Amino acid sequence: MRTRSMFAAMFDDYGPASVLRFEESARPEPSPSQVLVQVVASGVSHMDGYVREGRFRDEIPLQLPARQGVSFAGIVRAVGRDVRSVKVGAEVLGHDPAHGAHATHIVVDADAVVRKPDRVPWEVAGALHLVGLTAYALVQELRLGPDDVVVVSAAAGGVGHIECQLARLAGARVIGIAGRENHDYLRSIGTRPVAYDGxxxxxxxxxxxxxxxxxxxxxxxxxxxxxARLGVTKDRIRTSDRRREVEIDHWTAGADRAASIRLADVAELVSEWNLRVLVSGYYPFPNLVSAVEELEARHSRGVVVVGMNPSAPPKEYLRQRLRARYEASTAATA
Structure with a gap:
């Protein structure tokens, strides 16, 4: 890689993960209100895939060729002349309103980033914006408390496993619907699991x-x-359609300081309140297509992340470690 250059994931037309390609270009300079961030990790989301596949052409029209990725964490390398809230060298997390976070460097408005707490690992911080704010918003809408019993479907997924923990922090009893292979994990985060079958x-x-x-x-x-069978009133049901509305709102958001404050709240919950964001796959950036395909196969629990320069063995070190532990525990109790 040449000095002052960068790489970004691009696609020239709508399609599956295989349409993604990498493009080298000059590293951008921040405008007066922007910061240049060297991306360390970036979350891979279903919304990225849905938009790339063309499922939301009416709601989210694209100018092709387009980039991909909204959630990121990284290090500020330059700031615009009007920026006072962020300094060069700061470790930050946030979102890219231009949807180009699957890149080695990006420029974003200073209001789109917040400080990364020291206790939050890079791979968690890189995924936190979309899944964290979606879960946070939906749980807040329900105003859960100690008198509540809440059921969460797809409870081991990227948004679901965060919802379970936020509901627990609110004092509610949480029941999670998930495949049996995820039941031990759900128990570990204080959720009572039930299987899809039966x-x-x-x-x-x-x-x-x-x-x-x-x-x-x-x-x-x-x-x-x-x-309805369980006697839950409609005002206390958050459907998958409502979740999609919330995700689209966060995916399309501009540099909204209020949203960044909420993101800082979620980051603090991870740092100080034991909100555990599970990273099931952490891929090197060149293996982005594999990361996207893993997420879209819907076999992973938690979140999938790409790291621009991961120091661990490539492709799937976290997933392999977690699955090895699960298999060992299963063998021990067989």
Whole structure:
């Protein structure tokens, strides 16, 4: 890589992950209100894929060729002359309103970044904006408290596993719907797991231990009838359509200082309140297509991240470690 150059993921037309390519260009200079960030890690989201595939052409029109990626964490390398809130060398996380965070360097408005707490690992910080703010907004809408029993579908997913923990922090009892291979993980974050198969309403009733279910967060889709069977009122059901609205709002957001303050709140929860964001795959940037394909296969729990210069063995070190631990624990109890 030449001095003052950068690489970014691009696509020339709508399509699957295979349409992504890397382009080298001159490193951008920040405008008076912007900062130049050297990206350390960037989250891979379903929204990135949906937009690239053309599912939201009406809501999110693209000018092709286009870049990809919205959530990132990195180091500020230059600041515009009017910027006072951020200094060169600061470690930050945030979002790229231009949707080009899958790159080695980006320029964003200073209001689009917040300080990265020292205790938050780079790979977690890089994914936090979209999944963290989506989960945070949906849980806040329900105003959960100690009297609540909330059911979360797709509970081990990127948004779902954060919702489970935020609901627990609010004092609610949390019941998570997930595949059986994720049940031990859900127990580890204080969530009572139930499987997709069988009579879900009955299984949830057992997990609730006689308490009434009062709220439902549906990340999977199609569980509104289940909510009705459980006696949950419509105003306390957040459907997958509502989740998509929230995600689109955060994905398309500009440099909104209020949103950045909420992101700082979520980062503080990770740093100080033991909100554990699970990274199931941490890929080197050149393996971005593999990272996207893993996420889109919907086999991973937690989040998938690309690192621009990861120091660990390439491709999937975290996923391999976690799966090895799971297999060892399963073998020990067989």
């Amino acid at each position: 009579d879900l309403a009955e299984a949830i009733g057992v997990a609730a231990e006689g308490r009434s279910v009062t709220a439902l967060l549906d990340n999977f889709g199609g569980y509104e009838d289940l909510g």
